[in-house]
Structures are given as C-alpha cells and as structure tokens.
Amino acid sequence: MHLSWSKTFFLALILGSALINGCSSQDSREYAHVVPSHFPPMPLPEDHSFEAERVSLGRSLFFERKFSRYEDVSCGTCHVPSLAFTDGLPIAKGTAGRLGMRNTPSLANAGYLPVIFFDGGVPTIERQMIAPFSEHAEFDYPLDSAMMRISEIPYYQEAFQNVFGTQITTYGMSRAIAAYLRTLVSAESDYDAYLKGDERALTESQKRGKELFFSERLQCSSCHTGVLLTDYQYHHNGLFAEGDEDMGRGRVTMAPEDMGKFKTPSLRNISRTAPYMHDGRFATLDEVVDHYAKGQRVHENQDVRIQGFEITPQEKAALIDFLMALTDEDFGND
C-alpha cells in the first residue's frame, strides 16, 4: 500500500489527535479516587463511574436546597461534612424544622454499605436518593417538581448533558449522587496509621483501650468488627423494652424476631458523630459505655452478648481514648 505524503500527514494528525485526546480524557475525566490499601475493594455497580464531572454534579445535587419544599434543607443539611456527615442532633430535622424519625447516620465509607438506613430497607445508595423527597420530615417535595426546579438552572442542564447525555433525569441524579457518596472514604485516622504498621500512632492509653475493645470481656468488636468497624448486621442492643415505638428492622420485614433491631453503625469518626444510637439518646461516649456495662436485659430480641461487664474508670478512659483514635482529621474538609 502506498500513501501519498499528504495522506500520510493527515492520518498521522488524526492518530496523534486521538492519542492526545485519549490521554487527556483519562487524566481529566477520571476522579482521583483511591481505595486505601488496608480497606477491602469497594463494591461498585456496573454503571458507576468516578468521572470527575459526575462526582462534581453529585456533590452539587447533595447540597441543593431547591429539592426541599421550602428550599431550606439539602442532603448536606443533615449530613454535614465537618461532623463526618452527621448533624449533631439526636433526631434529624427536615424542611420547616420538622422532626424526623432517627439520628442521622454518618456517610463515612458509604460506598461499603451493603444496605442503607438503620433498618436496611434500601438496597443501594442509588435508590436511597429518592427517599427524602416523599418524607414529610425531610424534603417533602415531589421528585418531579424538584427536577423541574433545578432544570431552570443552566449549570444542571449542561452538567447532565455532559455526564449522561440527557436532560435531568432520576437515573442521572441517583448515579451522580451515588458517585459523590462513594468518594467519601475515611481511612486516615491514627488507628489506620497503626494498622499500616506505625506502632507509635496510638498512645499507650489508646493501645490499652484497643485491647479492651477487642477483648472477650467487653465484646465491642464482635459487632464493630473488621477494618470498617461494623458487621452491617442487625442487633437489638437493649435500648428498647417491649412496646416501644421504633420497630427497626422489623419495620421492613414485619418479622417478630427483627423487632427493635438496628444495623450496626461503623465507629469511625465517632468523636464527631454524637449524639449516639439510632435515636440519639446518648450525648457522650461515657453514657454509651455505661449502657453496655449495665447490660440489663429488656427485650426478648436483645442480643445475647449484651450482658453487662465490669469496667474500672481507668479502663473506661482508655477505651474512650481508643475510640478517639478512630477520627480521620482530614475527612470532610473538602
């Protein structure tokens, strides 16, 4: 095959352009998302992408107040970055200050959640996105009306076209927000440094607290297990007696054996996520430890491991010291 000089030049130009575009596409479009070496692989659905513009769009949607009836709250109102994406309140507040149902869970490492909510009623982050719209004490605004509202904002029109090649859609909204949430990886605490081999990352008190945390006597780690410090299972932890309001997992399954059970939360960043428990009843970690130390049996579904334990004031201080070491100081500082 013989090509003239002009044809050769033209082909080279196209090839070179394609290569340059390909490289720049890789460099500029992919979000710099790295799963820490001591974390398990993050499960990702097939249509997930960490493309920068998708994540950025998801972040904008996450903080968009136009989604709520009175344009006064967004996802980020309850999930405040500086509080490890919680809100510091016992019970979340939605539009017009309406009191919700439960304490706001942290979104740290949300990409690892096998199910969403304390009761596990939602199977994916993508699907969770639609929940606040229909909830009276969250956005309380129809999803289609909310989409109409943001369609008046040129940024969203352009971003959806660029990322999804469509107008604003539920599909796109859910995928963009999910992409952003999966970037909320928290893995830079002193405990992480210790896990990666830095023996000096924990103080002596924290090391004693760690021993207690993983001990047979206290059994904290039998539920708060693994590097993510949760088993993602449902347990009745003795907070509720018979006849109390919140059915927990039982609300989803209606099974008697699930009544009053709640999914174990991760303890990462726990110094920032007070108050504690699904109803925010404990203001301090002191109170939390006291509850488990007491171990009073109040419900037939109560986890058998919650039987109470003896703990000295020094041990309690060390345990809480260890819990402080689970704080990732850089997390949420974007």
Add this chain to the structure above:
Amino acid sequence: MKRLIPILSIFLVFTACEDPEPDNPVLRINFKLAYNGQEINLYDEVTDSNGDVLKFETLKIYASDFEMDDKNDLGFPDVQLINFNSSDDRFVELELEPGTYSKLDFGIGLTPDLNATDPVAVPDTDPLSATQAMYWTWASKYIFYKIEGRADTGNGSFDHFFLYHVGTDDLFRHTQELEVNLNLDNGDFRTVDVWIDLANVFEGNGAISIRDEPASHTLDHYDIAEKMADKFVDAFVVE
C-alpha cells in the same frame, strides 16, 4: 460502490415484497370512577349510607398482568398506572389477535416481579419511575394504589381525613373475570368501560369504615390494608 448497487437493489426488492403486518385489533379499556352506580370525578361530594359526605381526592392504581380469556402473551403492556389525578392516564390499550373474547381480568397492583423493579433504573416516563410517587423507598416496594380523601361526618366541615396506601406482594389481587363479549377483526379499535365503584368498598357487608378505619400505609395497619385489598376487587365492574 457500483458492485453494491445490485445487492442493495435486491435487498430493497425483497424487503418491499414482504406482506405488511396486518393491523391487529386493539381494545381500549377506559377506567371510570363511580359511587353507587353514578359516575363521579375526584372532589365531587357523595353521601354514603351513614350520611357522611365524602370527597375522594386522590386515586392512583397500578394495573398489571392483563388477561383476555386467560391469554396474556399478545401486545399487552406489563403495567399501567391508572391515575385519576391526571386526565391523560385513565386508559390502557391491549393489542389482540382477531377472534372472540368474553372475559377480561387484570392484577390490581403489581406482580412480584414488577414490584421488585428499581425505580431509579427506569426512564422517568415509565409507570414504575420514582417520579410517579408510588414507591416506598424505606421498604423498597411499590404502593399498589392510593385512595385518599376527606369526609364531613356531620359537623359541616371536611375535616375527617382518610388515606389508604396498599402494597406488598401478599396484597396483590386480581379483579374478578369481567364480561366483555367482543368479536374482533383486524383493524378493529374497540373500547370497554371498566368502572371503579368505590361504594363497593365503603358500603355494605365487610365495608371499610371511613370513620373507624380511616388510614393504612399497609404495614402500620395491615389488617385494614388486607381488608381493603379484598374489598377493592369488588370495585371493578363492567356494565
């Protein structure tokens, strides 16, 4: 390119010679609202046998699993959202084979397969889209139907609210077999009116009492939802 022309010509000739598909007959089912045999619209006032004045304000129903004489493999939609709060969504069209049909029935709600649909994975125009506001996110299930309204129970004010949101696989029901008696030929377009007579739910034996059983989101008052599921079957009639 020149060599392609004869090939393309032959392809076009063969394509052109294929018989056109005959136009299958189409049956349009119009859904109409009634109370005690009288046609009503949402927000009309109707008086029940207790003397209470009712105003129905929301009626949205999923219909699925359509069957004509026990056949369901023709041009039937998987699901239709019958929405009386929208003037455009009160009918469904079924494409049929020519022939004689005597019975129509369909599911009130969603089959378990449809109930497992991901509402954020379908287009926003789909009946199962999250934009239809017929999904319980917390339970990952669809609301099969919503019946909402207000009643004046004697004090001159419509201050007694009633609300029935019924769902879950266990409460999926089929209509009774509705007699239609149709003889359809190719090209036919016929209509059948299916009436939803709410008096069959709120009046008579085993009726839902708007006064005593005013609300159910299914799982909070499952007994009422189950009763509603059973009674709602009686509401669908063909005159």
